[in-house]
Amino acid sequence: MTEAIKLKAKDYKSEVKPIWCPGCGHFSVLNAITKAMAGLGINKDNTVLVSGIGCSSRLPAYVDSYGFHGVHGRGLAIAQGLKVARPDLTVLALGGDGDGFSIGGNHFIHACRRNVNMTYIAMDNEVYGMTKGQASPTTPMDWDHSKLTPHGPGVRPFKPAALALASGAPWIARGYSGNPNQMAKLIAEAVAHPGFSFLHVMSQCITFCPEQTDWKAIVTEHEGPALANADEAAKVFLHEDGFQTGLLYCEPRPSWPPVSDKPVDGNALAGLAASFRV
Amino acid sequence: MTEAIKLKAKDYKSEVKPIWCPGCGHFSVLNAITKAMAGLGINKDNTVLVSGIGCSSRLPAYVDSYGFHGVHGRGLAIAQGLKVARPDLTVLALGGDGDGFSIGGNHFIHACRRNVNMTYIAMDNEVYGMTKGQASPTTPMDWDHSKLTPHGPGVRPFKPAALALASGAPWIARGYSGNPNQMAKLIAEAVAHPGFSFLHVMSQCITFCPEQTDWKAIVTEHEGPALANADEAAKVFLHEDGFQTGLLYCEPRPSWPPVSDKPVDGNALAGLAASFRV
């Protein structure tokens, strides 16, 4: 161990100054992540934060670990490739609702299904912040603040937890940018879960959705242990308002890839070449 | 009406000879589609079949209607653009499990959410037929017939109905290539449904999955009326074996786009240009 002294949350922050608007919920996610890292006493050198593109996706540069700021929508794919190639690392993917549920929707459902041992944090502000306020897949039907959809998107928003469940995610929780302590706890649990963990964070966009400050009033905490049964979870996820926080569902199953116990054959390369010789 | 004489199913077939293997389930889907068209007395000139790429996606050329054989995974996007631009047409999209749930997964969940008034038929043989037999997102975990995944994909298959439900599809049914009459009935109902209708067809690949002839024995018919409640449907879709056929779920909601009652302004173009003049 190179880091003998116990690090504090702030020690996990990098020196890069966030470009976020003052009051943006994403600051709180950053705080929760560094807090969770400190709590886990995680080794900075063995941790990678991977993201796509969006205000939220800027986060990796603000953490003093390894990071990959990828392209829009593809963070989960980068993260899965990395974790499968390097199972020794702690891998967290993160990004926004546009990045994860719109352009990245296919990778999201397939990551839930594939169940690689990593964590995905979706920072959901129900809007495309970075491109200046268009509707995302979680925007309310009648939100008419964008010129692109002047009467609102008119389409029912996704329920990300329901989608994750139907796709096969074994661990689903929800955090809120107004409660970074709970979020830090959930992140630590997510990292500890031996499989794919999906943390849906309601993280307000103060600039394009100032009305989201009202979330404070409607957020609730899930009571009791996480549901361990997909049926019951489905019932909740299809109907909830999306503001229940806490660890909502956990039904572990073996993660992919299975750990191989076959010893690697040192002569395999030579054998492969030889297999072509007549 | 140009077609005064009532057409039979065979009149809806084109003269192009299918490239399918003898015994392929997709023949049966073709039969069911033309039968449904005949039953509905549908106007060939106002009907469009849109597909992606795969054995299944070859189907449009075999029907004597308008058709678009697109690129792999994008049939649903073409179909939605077409229907939104031309609401007067009857639009059916179709394709395979690889086309629809793997590369096309994002369009699938978003089409379910968007709820454009059209029909999507997924011809699911749990394999990539056209590329010679690799695992698809619906392939059983332990199916080890592909050299790409010699021990099986090792990942839990998607449950397409559950995914469609969680994504917001208002109409979900399942057919089986061994029962083209039922399928024809379901297709006719799907077309009649005023919104997005998702017909999941178990259509066997005789060449790469000869074991699928066993499906005959396990297929059942859904009894009673379709479920009209998402919770109950979720319970079924998350647990079923995937071989329950019939109309399983129907909970109509307004389709997109809403019909506009605003008269089109004949001078709008001039007005737009004028709006820039100082």
Add this chain to the structure above:
Amino acid sequence: MSKRHLCIAITGAGGAGVISCGELLLQAWAHEGGRGLLRKAYGPQIRGGESAALLKLTDDERYTAASHYDLVVALDWDNFSRFEDEIRLGPRSWVLCDEADELPASVLAARPTVLQLPFAELASTCHAEGRVNMLVLGVLGRLLGLPVGSMVELAAQKLARKPQAYRDAATACIEGGASRPMACDLPVPPTAATGACYMSGNQAAGLGALEAGIRFVAAYPITPASDVLEWMAGGLEQLGGQLLQAEDELAAINMAIGAAFGGVPAFTATSGPGLALMTESIGLAVASETPVTILNVMRGGPSTGIPTKSEQSDLNIALNGLHGDAPHLVLAPLDIADCVFTTGWAVQLAQQLQTAAIVLSDQFIGQSTAIVSEPRRYIPATAAPATPAEGAYLRYKLTSSGVSTLAAPGDAGHRFTADGLEHNENGTPSARQSDHQRQLAKRQDKLADFGFGDDWAQVNGSGPLALLCFGSSSAAVNEAADLLAERGSPARVISLRLLAPLQTAALRAAVEGCSAVVVVEQNHSGQLFRYLKGHADFPQAVHSYAMAGPVPLAPEAIAQAVTEMINP
């Protein structure tokens, strides 16, 4: 310089309203018959970062970006410093800032004349809620000789949704500012005729597309193209068209193809990363001969690059980014007003030639706003009556022009299946060499043999030196040509509007008699230079001046570099 320009930069913090100030100033100037350009520059922050309104007032509508500024208004110096790369000052420049400010050494080093006013104090004297940006508007308006009433009215329109007190404060500050004579004798350019338009290139492109018949737009937001889509959303609603917000660019391009297949002219707009995602399906449009227009508003590349800044580095992908042999149209508007013409032309060509058209605009012309004389429109030649079909309908019939009759669903008896698989004339998939080679030739020849007329380029001047460029570089290159002419090297400027198919014969004719050709472009690797060398067979020596963004091409730097190239 012979041209009369006045360049003004107003810089401040993101929330300080410098952009509003610049916009209102330019609008009021437009009302007096003035001409001018407003370029907006921001930091990477969405809110609360730095911003700058970069104005150029000029009477010739040649809207190069200013590099040297006559007047800089710095609401504070901290935010100014972020733009030091772009805002150059000299001994003849003026600086206006707060009385309390100490000027940074780098600014003082340029030896400008400094004027200082008690900004905050004056604003609050005008009104309790008074804001400095409106005060500055008043001051600058007076400098330009703008009627106070006009500025007040425009501000009131802009602030219509704000509370009354806010609007009152604005009025008071504008009036207060306008009442202060400024000891500054900057030459104000003459005003031109009134009756102009005030628009951004992105709006102009949207207008051109709608006027050319676009009635379906598929949209996925991306900087700096989102505002095209946002503007068109409103227009389409009035026209009874549809805009569909897609889940990604893969969906967007395919939705457009679907609508176009339905006979409804279709469009999408994006930028580099989105264009990259679209190429597979643009190839489908080419192979299936489905018309579609893609506006690509270029930004700094590669990858995510510099999303908010301009560059001309997507030429390679626009020309050659499709797999297989996939001939298609590539066009580029030359300036803001030309966005109306070129986008409209592209839409019409795509429809007529049944293929994909990529229009290469960029952040500079796309997101800058200018006062322009009524833009030219593309007037389609009256279409020849459709040739009556002989025999059975063949969707991909081989014809002398290469263009076949395109039916749409609903047309009786013309049923066909469009296909991206190689096919025979009937549309049935075919892997035969004969079908493949014929259809490849058809798709190429219909473009190669088409008569595109005289709009393939804008040719100015007639010197023995040719400066070749495309799209938004045109203004800077034309200004460089003026400089060269002054220095005894008259040059002709050929600004390409139609990049593919390249009009090689016309191009060679245009450079005839020139001893050298210099290709000028805003990217690192000389993409246009390589393309022209590959296709045009110039008899002359061909040189390259390629300068990546994000700072706009500077006429002076071009002129100097060209001088060195031709007199080595």
Add this chain to the structure above:
Amino acid sequence: MSKRHLCIAITGAGGAGVISCGELLLQAWAHEGGRGLLRKAYGPQIRGGESAALLKLTDDERYTAASHYDLVVALDWDNFSRFEDEIRLGPRSWVLCDEADELPASVLAARPTVLQLPFAELASTCHAEGRVNMLVLGVLGRLLGLPVGSMVELAAQKLARKPQAYRDAATACIEGGASRPMACDLPVPPTAATGACYMSGNQAAGLGALEAGIRFVAAYPITPASDVLEWMAGGLEQLGGQLLQAEDELAAINMAIGAAFGGVPAFTATSGPGLALMTESIGLAVASETPVTILNVMRGGPSTGIPTKSEQSDLNIALNGLHGDAPHLVLAPLDIADCVFTTGWAVQLAQQLQTAAIVLSDQFIGQSTAIVSEPRRYIPATAAPATPAEGAYLRYKLTSSGVSTLAAPGDAGHRFTADGLEHNENGTPSARQSDHQRQLAKRQDKLADFGFGDDWAQVNGSGPLALLCFGSSSAAVNEAADLLAERGSPARVISLRLLAPLQTAALRAAVEGCSAVVVVEQNHSGQLFRYLKGHADFPQAVHSYAMAGPVPLAPEAIAQAVTEMINP
């Protein structure tokens, strides 16, 4: 022709086993020290369509596709007719078919010598379950002088999983066929040394990649690249690497980038449509300087095109399909054996230069199988010891070579965030012109200034005429050069292995003294021709011979066209 070839085509219905017959024949021939190529051709059907085993036996390992056949075995004439475009017969050809068959007029018109055997009857005489394909194997084996035992043993291995009766039948039929003398005096080429390899280009590419260190593969199936991935799956398992089947190509390329970022050399394989989907993220690899290798096995384009047939039409997209200025590596193997070398080299270059490498193979070399002498390997120069880091670690440090130290997660104290946004040396996003231009130059210069050595091309001959080509055209062009030499026009052939960065100085040196250059390629629009003209500045006249697929390039046609070009 001076070379000793024997070209045999065996055609039949999909299930009739003509491919197995061809494979076993070639394997048995290999065991005797023979050399040869097997090309497989299928109809569009997955099963039950037509298929053909197209064999070329030759002792020089120059594996052009045969166009003219010495011997055609038609199991039936219906299925033969689907290949008439490709299988040409002449008066010196032999035809072997069933006794009961009536030959089609088109075949008779070529006036071949016809041999007829009672195929079905003989097979069932040999064994109740006897199959004609094994009978034919025996007949052909005898013609080539192959030991019966060898054929029988190879068949037994191939059919190991089939029931005993099936295998017995095969043995009986092979023996039965081999016992029939054939009145056919076709010249059998001499055999070379034994100790060769029997492999397809796709397998060879997979082997090259694994030998060069690839331990992570992301896979999405696509014809004709799937079998690379399928072969590698088995290899990786033995090597302790991982193969991840992705949901699409967008995921595949990003998974590879993720693994590579983790320090594990990563690879993916695809074809045109998949490459088009990957370009956005290949740009990310370029901008973030993450090494990754993409094998693109070309097929007929554009769009879905002709998936099962070969073409060289993805050169444009491979070179120029990335948005922005995104310099990267493009290589092309020249033949089946060279797939080992060139793919291995590409992987090593990508790692060393920290960028994306695209390898352009194609269906012809990828899916044909050949007997080749032990393939050459790329031997990396022993790496210079890593320069000790001075001061703080800067991921994108500007160095004299343009290459910076690449840390991987787990390396203590080298933490950085890789980014596709433009960045400074530290990796922090920056929109400054200075950072942008320096990083653009770094990414370009590290490729431009690198010493690639002598493997950039294979140069054969030294005539005053230069034939230039890339990748799999090499064999046909070399054969055309032989024909030209025979006809008094000796030519040198330059087969490019490294397409980007183009080694212009070496290329110009290679054509020095030539009076004309002809660029030969298998596509419609002359993509290599345009590229070379754009980049190489040849002093000579440059001509283009571009012929789209799917029928392979024919040496005779090339030689004729070249003769006409140089003697107009």
